[in-house]
Amino acid sequence: MSTPVLRPSRPRWLDAVGALGVVALGLTVWLGLWVTPPDAVQGNLARLLYIHPPIATVALYWVGIVAAGGSLLYLWPRTRSLFWDRLAASAVEVGAVFAALTLVTGSLWGRPAWGTWWTWDARLTSTALLLLLEIGYLALRRVPADPAVRARRCAVAALLIAVDIPLVHFSVDWWNTLHQGGTFIDPGFKIHASASMSWTFLLAFVAFSLIFVWLLGVRYQVEVLQDAVGDQELEVSLAERWSEDTELVGADLVGQAPAPGGGAP
């Protein structure tokens, strides 16, 4: 009788979220590229704004909330659990992908709009710093250590990342930047766009948020599996290698076996 193997649960709702995210993203692309009208000022270039701000929203706010929240809950003695550490780590890795995409899509918009791929503007620089901090966090996580020590170190690093997030958000207010402030929705929540543009924009936020949740869930499962294998990783790699070698040796022996009826001369 075999012992049941501990595996992270693969909830069905996560697959549903992923499927919904793909459908919503497909609709966003269709509406953003073919259905919505060109902008009165920017023309077709405004179509990039259906993806750049939603990606930035995920990179900043959703990732910030999960990473900082998870790290705080890990550091707080009453709620300390490796669940929060793993969740924060997963958010930071997914966040690094979204932060890189924020910079790339912003740069692709900035080249024709501003005439430059990059400028040391406060918003751009603080976003680049966010990406660097996230890469640093991921590097720190790979430093061998006891799980509790690693979790504590990473929680502190995630809080450093979280400090940068308000800096990115308020950079356009605190400094005189090339990057514009809020233009789609003003402080009075009055929307300055046509209905089709507004709905596409809103759908894009939903789509990228759903994709983020799905990526976060799958990345969390990877984190749990990594921890479950843990220190046995080297043993497992060797066992896999030995298994491959055994199969190769077996195949060689079969290949060298004399053919029936005398074999080769």
Add this chain to the structure above:
Amino acid sequence: MSYVDAGYAVALTTLLVYAVSLILRRRRWERALRVSEAPATGGHDAPARGERS
């Protein structure tokens, strides 16, 4: 290719590649976990260290 097309292509391709890489990583770690659990269950066909010539 316009800047708009490039932006959509980069974003969608990056997310697709990352999603696929996550699924492959999850599969790899699930296999690793099965291998690590196998000696305990007696169902693993890989040779033990001493058996390798």
